[in-house]
Amino acid sequence: MAGKLFIAGNWKMNTSLSEATALAGALVEKIGSVKTVDMAVCPPFPYLSGVKEALGGSKIALGAQDVFYEDSGAYTGEVSTEMLKDVGCSYAICGHSERRHVIGETDELINRKVLKCISDGIMPILCVGELLTQRQANETIDVVSRQIRLGLEGVSSADISGVTIAYEPVWAIGTGVTATPDQAQEVHAMIRALLGEIYDTPTAGGIRIQYGGSVKPDNAAELMNCPDIDGALVGGASLKADDFAGIVLEGIK
Numbered sequence: 274m275a276g277k278l279f280i281a282g283n284w285k286m287n288t289s290l291s292e293a294t295a296l297a298g299a300l301v302e303k304i305g306s307v308k309t310v311d312m313a314v315c316p317p318f319p320y321l322s323g324v325k326e327a328l329g330g331s332k333i334a335l336g337a338q339d340v341f342y343e344d345s346g347a348y349t350g351e352v353s354t355e356m357l358k359d360v361g362c363s364y365a366i367c368g369h370s371e372r373r374h375v376i377g378e379t380d381e382l383i384n385r386k387v388l389k390c391i392s393d394g395i396m397p398i399l400c401v402g403e404l405l406t407q408r409q410a411n412e413t414i415d416v417v418s419r420q421i422r423l424g425l426e427g428v429s430s431a432d433i434s435g436v437t438i439a440y441e442p443v444w445a446i447g448t449g450v451t452a453t454p455d456q457a458q459e460v461h462a463m464i465r466a467l468l469g470e471i472y473d474t475p476t477a478g479g480i481r482i483q484y485g486g487s488v489k490p491d492n493a494a495e496l497m498n499c500p501d502i503d504g505a506l507v508g509g510a511s512l513k514a515d516d517f518a519g520i521v522l523e524g525i526k
């Protein structure tokens with residue numbers, strides 16, 4: 274296992290400002306002083322500042338759901354790393370499957386975001402994962418390997434330790450269908466081996482690989498107990514303070 278578990282909540286396009294700050298406040302109360310697991314929440318862009326304030330001096334870090342690779346200028350709708358840092362973000366999700374498959378982001382675009390995060394001191398969470406049709410066609414390893422290789426193109430071994438990989442099989446996201454611990458561990462082990470090829474084995478051993486896809490308090494422990502699973506990226510369950518706190522508390526056991 275790569276050091277401390279890292280559990281992040283991806284709120285996606287949900288909550289109002291008051292719901293977002295209330296959720297953050299409830300999390301601070303329940304798990305705000307947990308030191309043995311790294312934690313982050315990723316609210317929608319407009320609520321980052323408000324949530325940061327609600328998180329206060331707690332141990333829960335702030336992340337963004339996306340980022341752009343330019344510093345500033347005529348990029349309507351985009352948000353820069355400096356803007357994210359300005360409002361207190363430490364992390365940014367890059368290449369979430371919904372951005373790949375709904376918005377159409379390519380591996381090349383995602384790689385530029387990852388590189389920009391690294392150069393500006395935001396820790397990227399690079400998401401990878403296969404579609405159901407790709408799993409059924411036995412393409413999981415090919416798809417995930419390609420996403421990792423292209424997503425990490427140009428990331429040096431000195432910089433890779435600040436990168437988190439999130440393996441999220443698309444068929445398990447928001448569906449209530451979770452990959453079994455064996456299915457997840459198999460892909461995580463493959464990812465770790467690939468990172469060992471790209472970098473080296475000790476370096477690969479230190480890179481955190483989260484699992485994502487219908488993680489809940491009642492399946493979190495069996496997933497995070499797998500040798501190559503170093504935490505979770507949580508969607509739906511991160512919108513309920515009890516559930517997200519429950520997942521974090523499973524990680525402490």
Ligand code: PGA
Nearest residue numbers: 446447486487507508509
């Ligand atoms: P889910 O989402 O937990 O609702 O399946 C996970 C994700 O998309 O990061």
